[in-house]
């Protein structure tokens with residue numbers, strides 16, 4: 001049955017309706033999947049460098065549309081202009097990376113222990129890859145997955161967040177333009193639907209060997225469990241609760257600039273947003289003073305105004321969630337140093353960026369609150385800071401600010417940060433596409449984007465070829481009549 005439900009896309013800054021989209025139902029799901037399966041039969045036979053060439057062209061189209069697409073991200077997700085544009089730049093970057101990668105899908109070759117035998121590994125595509133993305137990076141995170149999956153020879157089906165359907169439609173159209181030019185259909189696919197129909201079918205569908213999902217830990221746990229139930233693969237990029245450690249020997253001005261970008265940027269709605277700042281006693285007063293002054297100067301408002309530093313949260317529910325968290329913070333003994341209120345004058349989705357003096361026993365420190373709240377916690381020794389830093393269920397991004405090699409190397413060593421991303425003298429957010437992106441523990445363990453993350457989208461085949469006339473067996477076994 002087709003669904004007659006629709007979703008309304010709103011501009012979070014004004015509340016205005018941007019458009020309505022009919023949701024896909026069972027029929028659309030099935031026909032899209034059939035197309036993706038059929039396209040895979042042919043796409044996988046196209047040499048990888050040719051696939052890379054098509055992805056390069058998608059990158060060129062994205063470059064041509066950067067301004068308009070970035071503006072749409074601003075309109076629909078409420079990101080400030082610089083971040084909307086940056087998000088599209090991230091797509092262009094990954095397209096370039098993927099195009100180069102299409103000539104570098106290397107496998108190893110091994111020396112066989114058997115005479116006259118050759119052994120090596122090769123990488124084959126998986127099939128139809130399902131991509132589930134979140135509102136906060138409505139298009140970039142899709143591109144990390146899709147463009148790499150494509151050069152690997154997969155076809156893709158995308159279920160975007162229902163909070164940002166229009167940006168997804170725009171990206172799909174850009175891809176269609178390129179793919180149609182080359183006579184391809186069904187290689188890149190979009191299914192805008194709800195979790196109950198489209199989401200649930202994707203998770204249960206054995207025709208989708210890999211589901212890559214970005215979002216909350218609650219969502220990821222369900223994706224992981226259902227897909228594991230059919231022994232499918234998942235690539236999970238879930239919640240972060242990112243911390244930075246500031247040592248006495250850090251440059252306080254650098255710390256404040258970085259913390260501001262990390263905690264206030266994207267209104268605290270990045271999975272890499274800085275949420276916990278551990279400050280050593282000797283520098284705490286200076287850092288807190290400078291941060292409080294900086295917070296008071298943040299211009300909150302219309303994200304399409306180039307002077308604005310912080311736009312709205314994604315919707316009124318997100319605001320409620322933040323206000324409830326602030327209530328719990330107060331009850332647990334946190335002291336609000338800056339912000340702490342909604343910004344009624346601006347619209348229902350605006351809040352003040354908030355700075356809190358917290359103490360390490362506060363239970364709420366263990367949760368990811370997807371809002372611009374930064375906890376500042378004083379500590380005495382590096383060991384103590386590392387212990388508190390790691391004492392959360394999530395493990396995405398982390399950083400240390402110091403001029404001491406001892407402190408930074410300790411933080412980067414095996415007894416240091418337990419996160420997938422560890423930085424020195426920069427914030428937790430704003431990663432480049434060239435590295436593998438993802439984290440440990442409840443962050444889900446997946447790695448996307450750069451480095452060798454492409455391996456998640458392929459299956460490895462170990463090959464042994466006997467080119468001799470003998471049949472020596474491995475492990476020296478003899479087995480003769």
Ligand code: UN1
Nearest residue numbers: 137270271272429430431
């Ligand atoms: C996310 O919030 O889901 O490192 C991704 C960053 C961005 C990606 C964030 N490049 O902050």
